[in-house]
Amino acid sequence: MSPLGRLYGLGIGPGDPELLTLKAHRILTTVPVIAYPTLENGKVLARAIVADFIRPDQIEIPMPLPFSVERSSQPYYDIAADKIAEQLSLGRDVAVLCVGDPMLYGSFMYIFNRLAGRFAIEVVPGISSVMASAAMLGVPITYRNDVFSIMPGTLEADILRDRLSKVDAAAIIKLGRHFAKVRDILLELGLLNRALYIERATLPNQKIIPITEVDPEAVTYWSLILVPSTTQPQ
Numbered sequence: 197m198s199p200l201g202r203l204y205g206l207g208i209g210p211g212d213p214e215l216l217t218l219k220a221h222r223i224l225t226t227v228p229v230i231a232y233p234t235l236e237n238g239k240v241l242a243r244a245i246v247a248d249f250i251r252p253d254q255i256e257i258p259m260p261l262p263f264s265v266e267r268s269s270q271p272y273y274d275i276a277a278d279k280i281a282e283q284l285s286l287g288r289d290v291a292v293l294c295v296g297d298p299m300l301y302g303s304f305m306y307i308f309n310r311l312a313g314r315f316a317i318e319v320v321p322g323i324s325s326v327m328a329s330a331a332m333l334g335v336p337i338t339y340r341n342d343v344f345s346i347m348p349g350t351l352e353a354d355i356l357r358d359r360l361s362k363v364d365a366a367a368i369i370k371l372g373r374h375f376a377k378v379r380d381i382l383l384e385l386g387l388l389n390r391a392l393y394i395e396r397a398t399l400p401n402q403k404i405i406p407i408t409e410v411d412p413e414a415v416t417y418w419s420l421i422l423v424p425s426t427t428q429p430q
């Protein structure tokens with residue numbers, strides 16, 4: 197019987213392939229199997245980021261996921277985990293591609309939770325979209341004792357308002373159709389003048405738009421708002 201394969205959670209960064217770590221590149225180009233999330237609406241960012249490094253002889257496992265958070269993603273992850281486990285059981289190493297960092301709101305975590313204990317797992321950290329966005333926007337996020345909060349725009353308005361009312365600095369991810377709700381809360385809390393909007397950070401089609409000029413109907417899932425600290429640097 198062949199030994200079991202190793203599962204890699206591969207952080208591939210926010211979009212620019214040059215932001216892949218050397219380790220992620222080495223593993224990506226040597227594993228026999230790669231898996232990556234695909235959204236039901238056809239968006240496949242993870243594979244696109246590393247498309248130039250994928251060889252035709254590598255086995256690919258697309259992992260379809262529901263686009264809406266209202267739909268349970270559990271059965272989708274069960275199916276994906278089974279397909280990955282099948283390859284690992286055949287002794288093949290599998291790298292699951294993850295935009296940004298795998299352990300920060302990453303789809304890999306759900307595969308990790310399903311397969312931990314059954315297979316050897318190695319996680320390769322990646323540059324998160326949050327960190328990349330601060331770099332692209334050219335703003336320091338936090339100084340000294342500032343507390344930085346990352347939260348999804350998918351939260352209910354009351355919870356989001358409560359959380360945002362306490363932050364020194366914040367990143368709000370998963371905007372899409374939640375943008376208008378987030379923008380209105382930022383306005384209510386007097387944070388809108390500090391808030392910065394960026395989409396597709398580090399990709400060739402990156403856009404930085406003044407937040408008051410963003411069309412809520414056109415906001416992509418691949419966008420976030422950064423509210424940097426107002427602490428005065430010394």
Ligand SMILES: C[S@@+](CC[C@H](N)C(=O)[O-])C[C@H]1O[C@@H](n2cnc3c(N)ncnc32)[C@H](O)[C@@H]1O
Nearest residue numbers: 210296297301324325369370396397417418419
């Ligand atoms: C499921 S979370 C995954 C976060 C990812 N693991 C990370 O570390 O960046 C997806 C959210 O990350 C943000 N995101 C990912 N890539 C982005 C990019 N290139 N530019 C702006 N936001 C991005 C968006 O807010 C998106 O809705």
